[in-house]
Amino acid sequence: MRTVFVFFAGNERGGAAAHIHTLARTVVRFGNPSRYRFVSLGSGPLADAIATTDVRLHKIEGGTLAAVSQLRQLLQTEREVLLHAHGPRMNILAALATRRRRVPWTSTIHSHPAYDFLGSSLKSRIYPKLHMWSLKQAMGLFIVQSSLAEVLPTRTVLDVPNAVDLPPLPRGRAECAALWRDRLGIEQDARLVGVAARFDPVKNLDVLIRAMAHLQTQNAHLLLAGDGEMRPTLEQLAVQEGVANRVHFLGFLNGMADFYGAIEIHVLPSKSEGTPFCVLEAGTYGVANIGSDIPGLRALLQDGRAGVLAPVGDVGALAKDIDILLQNEAERAKYVDAFSQRVLPDFAPQKMLEAYERGYTVLEEDILRSRQFTRSS
Structure with a gap:
């Protein structure tokens, strides 16, 4: 059984952050926590939230080169790994970090890649192309909405639902x-x-x-x-x-x-x-x-x-x-x-975790058939 490294931006907010935080809590409550290691790029609200759970959490720091180097080193600490990235920048870093060692990786696509950088004219011209290049290197991709499959450059596309795990209203x-x-x-x-x-x-x-x-x-x-x-x-x-x-x-x-x-x-x-x-x-x-x-x-x-x-x-x-x-x-x-x-x-948390585990089984079969991935030493 491969160790899954869940890679995310520590300062992430919004729906993707809620998805990752819910996954961490669900892994502890219903899954196998020893199989998962959560990796935060930098600090921030999501990193702080993950730290309150009982999953294994690692933080890496720095710009692109430093982050890629630290991620490579971390992946070498386990014999068989699957890197699971969340977010465009994390996907680009994952593609760079795994390419030389040919470590399998995947991502969850939370939004349409063409719309991720509309707030900046410069980023909107550069980053979508880099992002799509990175996704071509992935072993397969998870999607939270079926229509996203049409725009992704991989043959293996796996459905996973978001999940709701919220406290009750504190008052009427x-x-x-x-x-x-x-x-x-x-x-x-x-x-x-x-x-x-x-x-x-x-x-x-x-x-x-x-x-x-x-x-x-x-x-x-x-x-x-x-x-x-x-x-x-x-x-x-x-x-x-x-x-x-x-x-x-x-x-x-x-x-x-x-x-x-x-x-x-x-x-x-x-x-x-x-x-x-x-x-x-x-x-x-x-x-x-x-x-x-x-x-x-x-x-x-x-x-x-x-x-x-x-x-x-x-x-x-x-x-x-x-x-x-x-x-x-x-x-x-x-x-x-x-x-x-x-x-x-x-959208029960257990259904999200079950979907991920089914997807990891599909990816593992693809990995075994491809014979191109090396074991970490």
Whole structure:
């Protein structure tokens, strides 16, 4: 049985970070912890979260050359290994670190590779090509959403679900909402809409801010949990649209339960998604979801049965969908119940771990057939 080295960025946030953290906890609770070693590139919130579990954790530091060298050395400490990377930069480093020694490696693809670097014109011209080059070197790839298989350069593509493993709400939903209204200094009858996402062009948060200016529900406020390079642009847009007093930039939050407990609707208007963890979180905490009508969200929201699907980039349609849900409690409850009954059972932590273990068995068979990989000495 090969030792699996799970390689990730220590400062990772968002859905991929939640996926990796859930995997670590699930390995301890339901799996074989001795088989796994978690490797963090640098420090940060994800590295800190993994450190609270009982998995073996190693940290490597430095730029590209130093990280590649340290990763190579770490892989040599076990006789038979499989490197499992998460994220574009980690995939590039994995390809470089394993190429000389011909160590097998894989990755979980959490998002469409073409959309990973839209926030930087320079990176968007260079890194997608490097990333796709690296993926060609992988033994096979895991995907969290089936449509991602169409754009990947490997023959072996393996499905793995995201998983939900969240603490219960610390207080009732009405109390959560009152708490956030007090924090924000807004009226106690304000209606709260929110989204948890990184501020990246792929998330289309500008569409959501523009939609706030078209709402018929005048006391609706938007809570944006997250951060990123687009924050100044989005803040200026809120001013331009005349909704700055109703759009609240919360930054990254430590613990999301109160946030989801406070909002009535979670809106994710993205251009592209895998299986977004924020939608799973919202549904788990009893929030009705609106998502853009793209493959990842269409599948997750059961073609509109477990949440509303809005046309991509359509400000007017999105505003109308938000208004309808805000004004119809029974409709919100219908979507919350459907999500709980139809969606969440497929995202149990055990199912994620079982999918990985099945995938590792497939990759092991491919490795044995290829005979090109060496054992670490």
